[in-house]
Structure formats: structure tokens, C-alpha cells
Amino acid sequence: MSSYNILLDVKNLKKYFPVRKGVLRRVVAHVKAVDDIDMYIKEGETLGLVGESGCGKTTTGRTILRLIEPTAGEVRFRSKKLAGQGEEYKEVDVATASRKTLKALRRDMQVIFQDPYSSLNPRMTVGAIVGEPLLVHRVAKGRERENRVRELLGAVGLKPDHMKRYPHEFSGGQRQRIGVARALALDPQLIIADEPVSALDVSIQAQVLNMLEDLQEEFSLTYLFIAHDLSVVKHISDRVAVMYLGKIVELCKTEELFTNPKHPYTEALMSAVPVPDPDYNVERILLEGDVPSPVNPPSGCYFHPRCRYAKDTCKTEAPVYRDLGNEHFATCHFADSLSLRPVRTG
Amino acid sequence: MPLIEVRDLKTYFYTEDGVVRAVDGVDFTIEPEKTLGVVGESGCGKTVAALSVMGLIQTPPGRIETGEILYHRDGKVTDLTGLNPKGREYRSIRGNEIAMIFQEPMTSLNPVYTIGNQIMEAIILHQHLKKKEARKKAIEMLYAVGIPVPEQRVDEYPHQLSGGMRQRAMIAMALSCNPSLLIADEPTTALDVTIEAQVLDLMNGLRENFNTAIQFITHDLGVIAQMADDVVIMYLGKIVERATASEIFHNTKHPYTQGLMNSIPSLATTKKERLIPIKGVVPDPFEVPEGCGFEPRCPQAMEICKTKIPPLKEVASCHLAACWLYE
Ligand SMILES: Nc1ncnc2c1ncn2[C@@H]1O[C@H](COP(=O)(O)OP(=O)(O)OP(=O)(O)O)[C@@H](O)[C@H]1O
Ligand SMILES: Nc1ncnc2c1ncn2[C@@H]1O[C@H](COP(=O)(O)OP(=O)(O)OP(=O)(O)O)[C@@H](O)[C@H]1O
Ligand code: SF4
Ligand code: SF4
Ligand SMILES: [Mg+2]
Ligand SMILES: [Mg+2]
Numbered sequence: 001m002s003s004y005n006i007l008l009d010v011k012n013l014k015k016y017f018p019v020r021k022g023v024l025r026r027v028v029a030h031v032k033a034v035d036d037i038d039m040y041i042k043e044g045e046t047l048g049l050v051g052e053s054g055c056g057k058t059t060t061g062r063t064i065l066r067l068i069e070p071t072a073g074e075v076r077f078r079s080k081k082l083a084g085q086g087e088e089y090k091e092v093d094v095a096t097a098s099r100k101t102l103k104a105l106r107r108d109m110q111v112i113f114q115d116p117y118s119s120l121n122p123r124m125t126v127g128a129i130v131g132e133p134l135l136v137h138r139v140a141k142g143r144e145r146e147n148r149v150r151e152l153l154g155a156v157g158l159k160p161d162h163m164k165r166y167p168h169e170f171s172g173g174q175r176q177r178i179g180v181a182r183a184l185a186l187d188p189q190l191i192i193a194d195e196p197v198s199a200l201d202v203s204i205q206a207q208v209l210n211m212l213e214d215l216q217e218e219f220s221l222t223y224l225f226i227a228h229d230l231s232v233v234k235h236i237s238d239r240v241a242v243m244y245l246g247k248i249v250e251l252c253k254t255e256e257l258f259t260n261p262k263h264p265y266t267e268a269l270m271s272a273v274p275v276p277d278p279d280y281n282v283e284r285i286l287l288e289g290d291v292p293s294p295v296n297p298p299s300g301c302y303f304h305p306r307c308r309y310a311k312d313t314c315k316t317e318a319p320v321y322r323d324l325g326n327e328h329f330a331t332c333h334f335a336d337s338l339s340l341r342p343v344r345t346g
Numbered sequence: 347m348p349l350i351e352v353r354d355l356k357t358y359f360y361t362e363d364g365v366v367r368a369v370d371g372v373d374f375t376i377e378p379e380k381t382l383g384v385v386g387e388s389g390c391g392k393t394v395a396a397l398s399v400m401g402l403i404q405t406p407p408g409r410i411e412t413g414e415i416l417y418h419r420d421g422k423v424t425d426l427t428g429l430n431p432k433g434r435e436y437r438s439i440r441g442n443e444i445a446m447i448f449q450e451p452m453t454s455l456n457p458v459y460t461i462g463n464q465i466m467e468a469i470i471l472h473q474h475l476k477k478k479e480a481r482k483k484a485i486e487m488l489y490a491v492g493i494p495v496p497e498q499r500v501d502e503y504p505h506q507l508s509g510g511m512r513q514r515a516m517i518a519m520a521l522s523c524n525p526s527l528l529i530a531d532e533p534t535t536a537l538d539v540t541i542e543a544q545v546l547d548l549m550n551g552l553r554e555n556f557n558t559a560i561q562f563i564t565h566d567l568g569v570i571a572q573m574a575d576d577v578v579i580m581y582l583g584k585i586v587e588r589a590t591a592s593e594i595f596h597n598t599k600h601p602y603t604q605g606l607m608n609s610i611p612s613l614a615t616t617k618k619e620r621l622i623p624i625k626g627v628v629p630d631p632f633e634v635p636e637g638c639g640f641e642p643r644c645p646q647a648m649e650i651c652k653t654k655i656p657p658l659k660e661v662a663s664c665h666l667a668a669c670w671l672y673e
């Protein structure tokens with residue numbers, strides 16, 4: 001048997017947004033933002049979720065947390081805080097959990113947002129922002145709460161006297177640290193980080209990435225790390241899921257993805273990343289056209305209009321997401337037979 | 347003979363809180379048909395330096411304090427800082443000879459006019475073509491930048507195009523007058539990588555066909571490596587390092603540039619390595635250090651760095667750096 005615990009197990013998760021038109025606001029179509037995805041996250045690992053703008057990364061994160069209601073699917077979570085006497089954990093389906101259970105679950109599952117500017121209330125002091133979850137969940141108050149906030153600020157590399165200041169007095173990187181301190185307040189098991197470093201300059205980005213790695217170790221955290229920057233995802237993740245038009249097209253161990261990709265989209269994505277070396281002149285695989293609309297995705301394999309390996313079957317038959325062995329999942333008819341170009345190494 | 351020579355350029359902004367020395371004594375040259383990459387973190391003065399060349403600094407609050415922007419053409423030299431930014435000569439240079447793609451795509455495309463109308467307007471204004479010919483030329487340009495079915499797209503509005511297509515339309519507009527210099531301010535930062543790869547590929551191709559020099563502004567070192575012949579690294583309004591792209595990447599001299607290189611996670615390494623960030627943050631523009639601007643964050647800072655500004659000087663062949671380590 002496996003030597004790890006699965007903390008979060010997502011099955012057949014769907015989120016369709018209605019598209020309304022006309023005076024009657026009739027539903028004329030659906031945006032299939034998350035279109036039947038399966039994935040699991042192991043305790044203590046970082047699962048990276050990568051893909052281009054609009055492919056459904058944020059919606060996946062928010063649906064898992066049930067900040068938005070899923071259209072269908074299961075989100076099984078092993079909660080420590082909900083565990084009864086003598087139990088190590090209690091398994092809950094977040095997708096169908098009651099309001100009360102959901103509130104308790106919030107303590108276990110936290111989120112960090114992309115935008116360090118708009119995600120913090122400008123009228124609250126840093127102390128109040130970081131301490132708010134403690135108040136809402138009645139975990140600590142008064143002196144105890146203040147001490148906890150001090151501790152949290154210390155953990156993310158800020159000073160205790162920063163408590164009395166307001167968000168606008170901080171730089172982007174520092175604001176992101178405040179957001180992280182807040183997410184840590186309730187001692188969560190899982191943190192969903194939605195593009196936590198995308199808005200930061202590279203030198204600051206590196207500081208925040210290192211901090212997230214340190215905190216993971218210190219507090220035994222599990223991360224779902226959402227980003228569009230493949231280099232960042234590669235750096236931080238143990239396993240990576242690649243999304244395209246609401247579907248996971250490939251999911252496997254990080255090193256495996258970069259050395260032995262099985263999906264043509266992954267290959268193209270890796271090839272497109274600009275390499276910081278002027279002597280690097282391997283020809284890029286250029287994808288033609290734009291990402292199609294999730295309202296009206298192509299027939300068969302969603303990737304077929306841009307895929308250079310597409311055959312006739314790809315136009316009519318949708319490939320299924322399947323395990324190719326060794327926990328390497330891919331959604332392509334020819335995943336076993338294609339020989340794709342790995343990322344450049346050395 | 348260079349195309350543009352910028353000498354000791356200083357562009358300051360006079361704000362309520364004090365003076366922002368956005369560009370503070372900058373020297374660089376752009377060679378004809380070459381690409382100069384300008385790199386640096388947010389707020390270091392990349393856009394202001396470009397707008398200074400374009401004569402588009404808003405005055406007040408901004409002002410070019412000192413310096414020369416020498417523009418060489420047909421054996422003549424014009425100091426652009428001596429021209430009236432709103433005058434006829436500058437207006438004709440801007441658009442005709444020096445064109446710019448702006449950081450905010452929506453500032454250069456007007457949402458109420460079709461793409462075609464906007465390109466045609468530039469062509470009619472600068473090339474004195476008739477409307478019908480201008481339309482033909484506009485379609486040709488859209489085709490040249492790889493927009494599918496250009497006869498149809500020419501009549502569409504900016505919001506009907508995807509981000510990548512809008513960027514292409516802007517490039518088409520900027521290139522429609524065959525400028526000798528194209529200033530591109532973060533032209534791909536807002537795009538997805540697969541679309542970015544298309545646009546970069548397009549720009550490299552156009553550079554060859556149109557013989558245009560490019561001033562390419564970005565904070566992405568990967569993009570610079572792919573696009574630039576020469577590179578300047580800016581920090582706090584100053585150039586800290588300037589060299590050929592190959593020197594910048596393979597023989598990095600300035601501690602700040604070294605810091606930037608160590609901060610970026612690499613796709614190439616197979617091992618999980620710890621990043622080496624630059625400590626601290628970029629100082630507030632009103633609290634610029636007295637000596638070397640990088641001193642508070644520099645792992646190799648010395649006593650002298652606190653009080654004296656290091657000059658930009660040659661540290662290797664065709665390679666300049668502003669750092670007391672190379673004294
Ligand atoms: N509330 C909503 N109503 C309707 N459509 C939505 C809503 N939220 C998201 N969408 C659509 O769902 C799709 C997925 O959006 P999502 O924000 O999850 O993408 P993403 O991968 O996070 O993109 P980005 O990288 O730009 O953040 C997009 O087509 C988006 O327009
Ligand atoms: N109109 C203005 N008024 C006052 N200050 C300004 C103005 N325009 C720019 N600045 C200041 O000048 C400095 C340089 O700005 P600039 O826009 O050139 O930076 P940049 O390197 O292009 O940054 P980014 O990567 O964020 O685009 C900044 O401190 C900025 O706040
Ligand atoms: S199923 Fe066909 S179109 Fe889809 S990725 Fe595989 S080869 Fe390409
Ligand atoms: S001059 Fe001094 S502080 Fe500045 S970069 Fe060089 S060593 Fe560092
Ligand atoms: Mg998102
Ligand atoms: Mg700028």
C-alpha cells in the first residue's frame with residue numbers, strides 16, 4: 001500500500017457558469033470553466049496547477065474551497081479539526097457539506113490571493129487583518145490573540161510593531177506576507193495559493209517563494225499552488241497538473257513532467273517559456289491561434305485545432321483522462337506512443 | 347553610426363511629496379536595426395526613459411532636467427531635447443520615424459474606432475496616402491503581423507480582438523509607417539506564454555523585414571535573452587550595467603544583476619534548488635541612498651558604497667558597470 005495519506009481527493013468536479021442573454025436573461029449557454037476534473041493532493045506535498053489565462057485555475061481553487069458552488073462532483077477532505085475522539089481525521093465531502101461543517105472546514109482550508117493590493121482591507125490595521133480569523137472563529141481573544149498575531153507576523157518575516165500599521169504602508173511583497181500570516185492564523189492543513197507571486201518583482205518573488213517553502217516545513221502544510229509561470233511551478237511543486245480549457249490534460253511528478261511529457265500541450269507550453277540564455281536557440285514549437293472559448297469548445301479533443309499531432313479521431317472523439325502508470329495521468333489518445341520533446345536541461 | 351545616443355539624461359517629477367528622480371543620469375545608445383533590451387524592477391525608470399525619447403513626458407509634473415537625446419538620420423544629428431515636444435518636427439518624428447507600443451494596450455487603441463480606422467489614420471497622416479490606398483496598406487499590415495482574415499478584422503473594434511491579436515494590431519499600427527526605431531514597452535507582459543512566443547517570434551521577423559531598431563522594455567530576463575543584442579540594467583533611475591546580451595548573461599558583473607539572475611527559478615535545473623533572493627526592497631523614491639543606490643541590499647557593499655556614487659565605467663571589453671568592486 002501507499003505510504004502517504006491523501007488529504008484532498010477531487011472527483012469529477014464541474015463548474016459551469018450560465019451565460020445569459022436578452023431582456024429575459026435567459027440562459028443561452030454555459031461557460032465550462034471546470035469541466036470534469038480529477039486530482040488528489042497528498043498530505044505535506046505541493047501540487048502545482050498551471051495553465052493559460054481563463055483555463056479555469058482560479059475557478060478550480062474556489063470551487064474546492066466552496067467559495068463558489070460546484071455544478072457537480074466530489075471534494076473529499078480529511079479534516080483533523082473535525083475528527084472525533086480517537087479518530088485521526090474525519091473525511092468530509094466539501095461539495096455537499098452543511099453550512100455548519102463548512103464553517104468548521106474553513107479553519108482547515110485557507111486561501112492566499114494573487115493581488116496583494118486589493119485582497120487586504122485598507123481600513124483595517126495589519127494586526128486586525130491577521131487576527132480577524134481568530135475572532136470570527138472564536139479561537140483566541142484579547143492578549144492571547146495579540147500574542148498569536150505577533151507570532152504569525154514573526155513567522156512570515158514581519159515585525160511585531162507592524163501590527164498597528166495599514167496595508168498601504170507596505171510594499172507588494174510585504175502585503176503578500178500579511179496575506180500569508182492571515183491564512184496561517186487558524187493553523188490550516190491546506191492552503192490554496194492563487195498566483196501568490198505573480199504580481200511581484202522577481203527579487204521579491206524569490207523571497208516569498210522561499211518563505212512559503214519554509215512555512216510548509218515548519219507547519220506541515222499542504223499546498224495547491226496555482227500559477228501561470230511554469231518556472232515558478234516547477235520550482236515549488238512536487239507534482240504538477242496542467243490545465244487547458246477547463247480540463248486537466250496532464251498530471252504527474254514535477255521531474256517526470258519536464259523530462260517525459262506525455263501531452264502535446266505540455267510540450268508546447270514548455271517550449272514557449274523564454275529561457276534566460278542568449279545562446280539558447282532550439283527552435284520553439286509555436287502553437288497557432290488563440291485559446292478557444294470555453295463557451296463553445298472544439299469538438300473531440302479540445303486541443304485538436306492547435307495540436308500538431310492531431311489525427312482524424314481527435315476531431316470527433318474526446319480523449320479520456322487516464323493513468324499511464326506510475327501516477328502519470330494524461331488526456332490524449334496517443335499519450336503512450338508520442339515521443340515529445342522534454343524541457344531543455346543543463 | 348548609432349541611431350540614438352542618450353547622454354546624461356535626467357528626467358524628474360515634481361510631486362507634492364517631493365522630487366522623483368525617475369531617470370537620473372542615464373547614458374545609452376541604440377544601433378540601427380539592433381535591439382536594445384532595457385531591464386529592471388518596477389519603478390526603476392524604464393517607461394520614463396522611453397517617454398523622454400518620445401517627447402511624451404507630461405510637463406508639469408515632469409521635466410527633462412539635463413542631457414541630450416541625439417538622433418542621427420541622413421548624416422544629420424538632432425538633439426531631441428532641444429525640440430518643442432508639441433512642435434511640428436517632433437510630431438513628424440514621432441509616429442513616422444520613432445514609434446512606440448505602450449505598456450497599457452488600451453491607451454494606444456481607441457475603443458470607439460475600428461482597428462482599420464486607427465491604422466489608416468496613422469498612414470494617412472504620415473504617408474499622405476489616399477483613403478483607399480491606406481485601407482489596402484492597413485490590411486497588408488494586419489496580414490504581416492499574422493492576423494487571420496485581415497479583410498474582416500480591419501473593420502472590428504479593439505474589444506472584439508483577443509489580447510494577443512490586440513497586441514499584434516498595435517504592432518501593425520506602430521510599424522505601418524516604417525519607423526527606424528520601435529520602442530516596445532512590455533509588449534508581451536500581459537500575454538500568455540504561448541501567445542507571447544508568437545508575438546516575440548513575429549517581432550524578430552519584422553525586425554529583419556522592416557530594418558527597424560527596437561528598444562525593448564521588460565522585466566523578464568528570459569525575454570531579454572531571446573530578443574536583445576545589447577542590454578541595459580536599470581536600478582533606481584540609473585544604469586548599473588550595460589553590455590552585449592551575451593556578456594550580461596555569461597559574464598555578469600554588477601551585484602544587482604547577479605542578484606536578479608539568482609532570483610529567477612530555472613526551468614533547466616533538475617534538482618530542487620533554493621532561490622537566492624535579493625534582501626530587502628527597492629527604496630522609496632524619496633529616500634534614495636546617498637552613495638550607491640543598491641548599497642542597502644548589496645551583499646558585497648563596502649564603506650565607500652555608502653557615501654560615493656559609483657560611475658558607470660568599462661569593466662571588460664564592451665561591458666560597463668557602476669560598482670566600486672571594479673575600481
Ligand atoms: N463568475 C463567473 N461568471 C461567468 N464566467 C466566469 C466566472 N468566473 C470565471 N468565469 C469564466 O470561467 C473561465 C475560467 O476562469 P478562471 O478565472 O478560473 O481562469 P484562470 O485559469 O484562473 O485564469 P487567469 O490565469 O486569467 O487567472 C473563464 O472563461 C472565465 O471567463
Ligand atoms: N507622472 C508621474 N508623476 C510622478 N511620478 C512619476 C510619474 N511617472 C512616473 N513616475 C515615477 O517615476 C519612477 C519611474 O517610473 P517608470 O514608470 O519609468 O517605472 P518602470 O521602470 O517603467 O516601472 P514598471 O516596470 O512598473 O512599468 C517611479 O518612481 C514612478 O512612480
Ligand atoms: S488527443 Fe489528438 S488532438 Fe488531442 S492532444 Fe492528443 S494528439 Fe493532440
Ligand atoms: S558599489 Fe558597492 S554597494 Fe554598489 S553594487 Fe557595487 S559593491 Fe554593491
Ligand atoms: Mg486566475
Ligand atoms: Mg513601465
